[in-house]
Amino acid sequence: MPVPLLDLVAQYRTIRDEVRAAVAEVLESQRGVGGPQIVALEKAVAEYCRCRHAIGVSSGTDALLVSLMSLDIGRGDEVITTPFTFFATAGCIVRTGARPVFVDIAPKTYNIDPSQIEAAVTPKTKAIMPVHLFGQMADMDPILAVAEKHGLAVIEDAAQAIGAEYNGRRAGSLGTCGCFSFYPSKNLGACGDGGMVVTNDDGLARRCELMRNHGAEERYYHRHVGGNFRLDSIQAAIVMVKLKYLESWHEARRRNAAYYNERFADCRAIQTPYVEPHNRMIYNQYVIRIPGKRDAVQAHLNQKKIGNAIYYPVPLHLQECFADIGHKEGDFPQAERAAREVLALPIYPELTRDQLDEVADAVLEAVR
Secondary structure, three states: OOEOOOOHHHHHHHHHHHHHHHHHHHHHHOOOEOOHHHHHHHHHHHHHHOOOEEEEEOOHHHHHHHHHHHOOOOOOOEEEEOOOOOOHHHHHHHHOOOEEEEOOEOOOOOOEOHHHOHHHOOOOEEEEEOEOHHHOOOOHHHHHHHHHHHOOEEEEEOOOOOOOEEOOEEOOOOOOEEEEEOOOOOOOOOOOOOEEEEEOOHHHHHHHHHHOEOOEEEOOEEOOOOOEOEOEHHHHHHHHHHHOOHHHHHHHHHHHHHHHHHHHOOOOOOEOOOOOOOEEOOOOOEEEEOOOOHHHHHHHHHHOOEOOEOOOOOOHHHOHHHHHHOOOOOOOHHHHHHHHHEEEEOOOOOOOHHHHHHHHHHHHHHHO
């Protein structure tokens, strides 16, 4: 039977009445921008992430951009990050006029390798932007130590990791600020674009609030050159409904991952996701590694109409638009190897046991 990579319709069926009521409230009020739903969601997300502040913005990409702008990062500056991530991570750095400086990944977690970061620091470095990939936090303690030593900001790209934990601390709460995405495919998704910046820095929170609204503290009086990065009330209302189910959805994803791990345990050709013992993984994606056979397995899954995806087929240092940075194939071997070997499988909470078996059977059939 076909199994989609993600089935948002199945999720919607379980919360349809609540979502419709929340959206109807916004429509009846006609406060689509800056309504009470924004304030309520910001308060709830700040509490969930254990931060003092949360600032709703128009997307996860804009959360990164607002954070960079609010930290005065721009032309001539450098930001250290990973080449194995979604485009927005480095794209936002370039959009400010700064330069992304790539550091290779740890082969087991796919997150930035902290042991290589300090060597990449220069007098132009202003920040480190670790990405908590696939729902697992990067190794933050050594990253924070390098940042403190050199006076650098730490911007957590936590777009895939709301609710993930590192030594009991929530994603977004460890760095200078954290950035989340509410894109529909995320564990906590809206019905369109949306995002959030969280921070414990009072001044930075205020600056982010100004930057998302053209840098204006009072209408038509602009202290900074910001942008239109506001979260709309309908998306906030939908995310607010979903937030109360997030923990149960996380646990369902973890149960599904454990079942896959069990099914694949005796197959040496498949490397299941590695989770650091001090981390709480929330499985935004369930990504296996199949050295030498990934493309053949993907072709077999496609033939059987089983959803899958490659995150990410081309590391950022090899993207055409970043050619002027000057990297070549071989510069970041772990990221390049991961791009050739990883494959994401369906992991969403509503999967049935029969669907999980259908996926696992097809993968094992292709490998063997």
